[in-house]
Amino acid sequence: MSSSELMINLNIRAYNLLQEDADKIAKLIEVQMENLTTRKCPLYEEVLDTQMYGLSREVDFAIRAGLVADQAGKMILSKLERNLAQLYEALDIKL
């Protein structure tokens, strides 16, 4: 494998790993959105915040390690932040 092929492979792998972890958080948000009628669980926010922090550290590391472009990494986070904002908005309306 040439060094440019290796770099592309590593970039794709890193991006896919971040996206996988982001998808897990998106799934958590989705489940909570579907259960808006049930009582709000305060632990849920705590878990989501912790997961978001963990992912932001992964993204930051991937950018610093030269594996993922700054913009691509930040896009993964900002997309999730929009989902989260929607969830909190929906929870506020419900309460």
Add this chain to the structure above:
Amino acid sequence: MSSSELMINLNIRAYNLLQEDADKIAKLIEVQMENLTTRKCPLYEEVLDTQMYGLSREVDFAIRAGLVADQAGKMILSKLERNLAQLYEALDIKL
């Protein structure tokens, strides 16, 4: 640069980044150790736990991304965990 040289460079860079972040936590622990005589700050534990969690996510990502060997990554964390245990032990004696 050959692909094996590139891989070595990326490995070194990733390892150094993790070590840098670990050093920041070690420094926080050290400062708290030196200030055992002052009143224990509950926020300090919170901050250290959060920082440790963030680092563990970075290490885990670096291992999964194929940048850092499993053992090397885990060694960075376990060394810090020993420091932390010493700090908590010292705090317990002090209280």
